[in-house]
Amino acid sequence: MSILDAVLGFAAVAFAVTAVATAPVARRVAPVALPVLLAGGVAQLLLEGFYWQFAPTYLLLGAATGLVVWQWKWRVGGWTTVARVVVALLLAPAALAWAMVPVPDLPRPTGPYAVGTEVLRLVDPNRPEPATDAPDDKRNVVVQAWYPADPGAHGKRSTYIDGADRLPDRVTVLPSFFMRGYDRIDTHALLDVPVDPGRSRWPVVLFSPGYGAPRAFYTGLIADLASRGFVVLAVDHPYEAAVTELADGTIATARERFLADDPDQSRYMSELLDVRTADLRFVVDQLERPDILGLRLSGHLDTEHIAAIGHSFGGAAAAAAVASDGRIKAAANIDGTLYGTLPQQSLTKPFLLLESDHEETGHGAAYSDGNRALLEHLQAGGFRYEITEANHYSFTDAPRFLADPARLLTAELMGGSRGPRETQRATNDILTAFLREPLGAGRGDVEAASAHYRDIHGGPVR
Template sequence: MSLIDVVIAVAAVVCAVVVMCTARIGRAPALGLLGGVALVAAVQWLREGFYWQFVPTYLLLVVTAWFVAARPSRRLGGIAARVGVGMLVVAAAFAWVLPPVPTLPAPSGPYPVGTETFRWVDPDRPEAATDDPADRRNVIAQAWYPAAEPTGSGSRYLDGLGKLPRRVSQIPSFLMRGYDRIDTHADDRASLARDRDRWPVVLFSPGYGAPRAFHTGLVADLASRGFVVLAVDHPYEAAVVELADGRLATAVDDFPADDAAGERYMSVRQAVRAADLRFVLDRLERPGALGPRLSGHLDTERIAVIGHSFGGAAAAAAAADDDRIRAAANIDGTLYGDLPNRTLRQPFLLLESEHDETGHSERFLERNAALLGRLGAGGFRFEIGDANHYSFTDAPLFLSGPGRFAVAQLIGGSRGPVPTQRATADILAAFLSEPLGGPRADVVATAVAHRDIRGGAVGH
């Protein structure tokens, strides 16, 4: 929440409590105080627009003003008014659990961050998710890169703002009305830093159904550490993504109810995602494909692929089929198809949320163990204590601090998204350093420097 949001929210509650709980304040001072708060609220409305989260607060101001003006003398009326105001205070507090504009953590690396989005069409692959035989597969990649000086222009957080479907990854889209004001800590006009001629590249695939935006905190942090990160959206599986022709593609919900059919479905989707990632690798090899800012400045001999949840499975699948990939990392993802029985030739990292917090399935545990047992170049596995499956994403940040605390009591994740993402970025940066042309880093020491992270090297 912005400073003006906090001032209005707190002032409305204080005014209500003072008016309802004391008789010492006169009518004129009380109305003057409420008028001041109402004026600030009007300024906020004009400057930022309407937020549904403030409806209880606006009603609280109106009812408190009525109480001051009417001064209900009858005992029953006074009690009813106080009960009504109390209910509005509770409603306002509940609404503030979902801040109008979430705050993302600032990247921790030495570089400011720039960003640019590319919307490509693969002419060789039809789009199986639509009925139009002329449709071809779109692949969207948002580059996050170490920048020179920022221009101050900022960048858009989520595709489709202003025309979102009713739900985005099960989140009602009306909650996202103010998400155009989220500070991504990235500049969409900034030039690439010139500390080096070519920068190592990391492809990132998000979780099942999640738009790439929901991993902004993590990918921007990696970019600030000296990687060009290409966060990939997978259309018709992602909740919302803008295609190359400007259309908005939403998720096609056709997941089978039968377990065996579901396994086959996820295997197919895993292959589609891996093909999307390989397509991005192909584009990187085309001169000028990334525009004037980035083209010619990426080290296409030093590429890694990582992902969260289903994106982690897609990253491993892409690595299994493509020798251009120098390293791969799976963050909390279940593997499908024959992938657990493949042998990865690249260094591999498995990062897991705490098993007791997330309740990993037997499929997750057994299949990842099988893949780790067949590594051709060794790797690492770490379990991050007090982190749940969503701690790697921005989603917990859509709640206020008290809201995150309450949710953590129900589904875990008490470590919090910011410490979880910071530890993840530290481990990823250490793991990727040597395969992507940097100095060798002590990955285990980097991991255990953080509280309650268990694991170590595998297959060495």
């Protein structure tokens, strides 16, 4: 939310409350407040365009203005009570709509590199699509590459989410009408610009999102990681992700096929994990193909140094990928429950478990037992850290979909008071230190990176 949006929303609500509750005060402040508020509304419309979220605010401002003008002219009249009721009825939707940010403000990347991005819509000719009934459907895998970009490059800003003009009714738990205007989000990345020429090849990090979540919901975290010197390949898993645009332009939405004899859906999730793992292996297969990568990325990827990371179910996919693919040198699981036989695997590559606050997220037994078993079986060592006052969604952009007052209230109810900015910065500091050695960039001090922040508990797993 821009400063103009915040000031206009707050001032309109405050003025309306004053007009309803204290007419004499409203009449005194009106000569100054009304011109400023009206000018702010006009400036917002001219500079930023119309946001449907602000429609109740515009109506509220108009009704409060009418009420004050009526009181100005006739002091007290029969219609004053009716007008006050109208204003009072508009206060709740105006405040609620204002809580949903029209255009979320993502943090600017903190690394030394500018960020470029490119979207690759791939088709695996050797795998059928398990989520559809059409026998000729082949598995699509959508990859968005985020990479260190030439600092002098010019290009257009990348879009935030696939199919912004064709979204389904819901995107995970969010009604899609809340996302109108998300095409204006500044991702802090330029589309299809040259790779930074400072290095011949850049280490590669695969990123797998949480269950049902589109890759877009991790833009803040991923763009920042790319600015630190990695090519991050964020993978959308079609028909599981809430919305994905396939290679032929089709908008694919989630299709869940739960099993009647699988009450906790553990078998379903295990099968889905196999699909994700195959998606990640397929992406690694493409990294040496210039016809797939195009002119920008071809020849710039250090395919000898690849890691896999992910959040929630994506964290399990990262662990499964490193367990099954020798080309992947390290993995990090951010707050993910493990499925199938994965907890019994003996990983021979470095592994990192990053967790949200256990009390605030309320991890279940499957999460705790599975990750404990995996850490106990590590053969190459690793790390585990718990970030207190961070909840499961603090690693995503989701908290930024709310205005600051609503975000603070949500943190009181659901946890996550550390906030997404510090949570994600701490996460990337720890990830960067962890990935340095397995990705050939020298030794990183993971313990020092975690110690830089308050109340992050954990350390090496021996």
